[in-house]
Amino acid sequence: MWNLPPTDTVLHLLSYVALTAQAMTAALAAGRRSMDWAGVCMLGCITALGGGTIRDVLLGHYPLMWVQNPSYLALTGIAAFVTILIARQVHRLNAAFLVLDAIGLVVFTMAGCDVALQMNASLPIVIVSGMITGCAGGVLRDILCNDVPLLFRAELYASVSIVTGLFYATAFGLNLNAQLWTVLTFVLGLTLRLLAIRYKWEMPKFVFNGDR
Numbered sequence: 001m002w003n004l005p006p007t008d009t010v011l012h013l014l015s016y017v018a019l020t021a022q023a024m025t026a027a028l029a030a031g032r033r034s035m036d037w038a039g040v041c042m043l044g045c046i047t048a049l050g051g052g053t054i055r056d057v058l059l060g061h062y063p064l065m066w067v068q069n070p071s072y073l074a075l076t077g078i079a080a081f082v083t084i085l086i087a088r089q090v091h092r093l094n095a096a097f098l099v100l101d102a103i104g105l106v107v108f109t110m111a112g113c114d115v116a117l118q119m120n121a122s123l124p125i126v127i128v129s130g131m132i133t134g135c136a137g138g139v140l141r142d143i144l145c146n147d148v149p150l151l152f153r154a155e156l157y158a159s160v161s162i163v164t165g166l167f168y169a170t171a172f173g174l175n176l177n178a179q180l181w182t183v184l185t186f187v188l189g190l191t192l193r194l195l196a197i198r199y200k201w202e203m204p205k206f207v208f209n210g211d212r
Contacts, residue, residue: 011107011110011182011186014103014107015104015107015108015111016075017100017103017104018100018101018103018104018107018108019048019049019072019075019076019079019104020048020075020076020079021097021100021101021103021104022044022047022048022076022101022104022137022138023044023045023047023048023075023076023077023079023080023083024044024079024080024082024083024090024097025047025097025101026043026044026046026047026048026080026141027040027041027043027044027079027080027081027083027084027087028083028087028090028091029043029141029142029145029147030043030044030080030145031083031084031087032145033145033146037081037084040080040081040083040084041077041080041081043080043141043144043145044076044077044079044080044081044083045066045073045076045077045080046137046140046141046144047076047137047138047140047141048072048076048079048137049065049066049072049073049076049137050136050137050140050141051108051112051132051133051134051135051136051137051138052064052065052066052108052111052112052133052137053065053066054132054136055112055115055116055129055132055133055136056115058129058132059115059116059119059121059125059129061115061119098197099194102190102193102194102197103190104134105134105135105157105160105161105164105189105193106134106160106164106185106186106189106190106193107186108130108133108134108137109130109131109133109134109161109164109165109168109189110130110164110165110168110182110185110186110189111130111133112129112130112131112132112133112134112165113126113127113129113130113133113165113168113169114168115129115133116129116130117169117172123169123170123173126165126169127162127165127166127169129165130161130162130164130165130168130169131158131161131162131165134161134164135151135157135158135161138150138151138157139151154202155196155197155200155201155202156192156193156196156201156202156203157193157196159203160189160192160193160196161189163188163189163192164185164188164189164192167184167185167188167189168181168182168185171184171185
């Protein structure tokens with residue numbers, strides 16, 4: 001699905017879960033902005049698939065994943081629509097969605113790195129590819145909802161993606177055991193993100209008041 005090694009069946013399944021979760025959280029964000037049903041479904045698709053789409057366009061990696069397999073587009077659109085019908089129940093599962101979002105960040109980052117690795121890109125490009133795949137969808141969601149992107153104002157997010165990508169890409173560059181390192185990378189990234197949420201780890205903020 002996301003061009004991860006075919007042996008990583010668990011990560012493929014987690015990718016489906018993460019796509020669904022991102023589409024559903026985007027639908028809730030759309031509801032807070034009183035968007036119509038078409039807007040809700042569109043925002044769900046953009047959020048879930050936007051990061052991988054931007055990555056593929058920048059890397060010249062065609063066809064785009066959802067063009068090659070439209071079922072991903074259907075999955076995210078349906079997930080967003082179902083959220084309209086069960087919004088109150090979904091809203092109560094905030095903690096669960098934080099965990100699913102963390103899983104999505106890590107899995108999508110690894111997938112983005114893997115695409116760049118398959119194209120023999122340099123290490124910086126591999127890491128940026130992973131970060132775009134993991135983070136850009138949420139940025140698009142927040143921009144379309146007229147919010148300051150969560151990426152720039154909440155607990156460590158892009159930093160987790162960068163660390164995950166660096167850890168993942170380094171292992172493949174050194175020809176280490178791919179399956180073992182994939183699992184270790186997933187555990188590292190997920191743990192780091194959940195700890196950041198639990199203890200509110202943040203990057204230093206730049207605060208400037210021109211009146212002073």
